[in-house]
Amino acid sequence: GAVVSQHPSWVICKSGTSVKIECRSLDFQATTMFWYRQFPKQSLMLMATSNEGSKATYEQGVEKDKFLINHASLTLSTLTVTSAHPEDSSFYICSARPGTSGGFEQYFGPGTRLTVT
Amino acid sequence: QKEVEQNSGPLSVPEGAIASLNCTYSDRGSQSFFWYRQYSGKSPELIMSIYSNGDKEDGRFTAQLNKASQYVSLLIRDSQPSDSATYLCAVILTGFQKLVFGTGTRLLVSP
Numbered sequence: 001g002a003v004v005s006q007h008p009s010w011v012i013c014k015s016g017t018s019v020k021i022e023c024r025s026l027d028f029q030a031t032t033m034f035w036y037r038q039f040p041k042q043s044l045m046l047m048a049t050s051n052e053g054s055k056a057t058y059e060q061g062v063e064k065d066k067f068l069i070n071h072a073s074l075t076l077s078t079l080t081v082t083s084a085h086p087e088d089s090s091f092y093i094c095s096a097r098p099g100t101s102g103g104f105e106q107y108f109g110p111g112t113r114l115t116v117t
Numbered sequence: 118q119k120e121v122e123q124n125s126g127p128l129s130v131p132e133g134a135i136a137s138l139n140c141t142y143s144d145r146g147s148q149s150f151f152w153y154r155q156y157s158g159k160s161p162e163l164i165m166s167i168y169s170n171g172d173k174e175d176g177r178f179t180a181q182l183n184k185a186s187q188y189v190s191l192l193i194r195d196s197q198p199s200d201s202a203t204y205l206c207a208v209i210l211t212g213f214q215k216l217v218f219g220t221g222t223r224l225l226v227s228p
Contacts, residue, residue: 104149111160
């Protein structure tokens, strides 16, 4: 149980284009989803927290107009990187927290590797 | 002081030994603690959660929590080369819903 999927697993795009990454909780409903970014040999960096049906809460320094997050259902959240630039190349990972587990466990998707050329 | 601190390692242990990974946290009111394992190039995988003082065992893994000392640890018994990874300690701080991660401890288990 507690499986989270992401699509695509990797993507290459040209500078200036937009890329959408999907995150799905497959066997549970996720009231809260999180988006992280990780550069090589660095720690996970939380970008934003999203609750179903609400606007996402972005961490300090993360541009909300550049990284659009939509959490339209209890099993799906999307991250759109708009007008991507080479410095946006990174490993993007989502995670989801079940709403009914009683605990605060958070399960991660497999990640999406984005390369902007 | 960082909110969650871990020794970056690497911690090297021989196969079959017990690996002991440690983590301290600064928020005395924290109630929820987690250990994740992350292989190179992969996303984190939840190993254990612990909410109460004492030990919690799951297979070869034991998490230990001491809230008075603000200390949480992970013991891996009978370490295997496949356990070689970075182990992330994570804490939910009082009043927040997000996880705060330590920088991780790299574990190397040699055959």
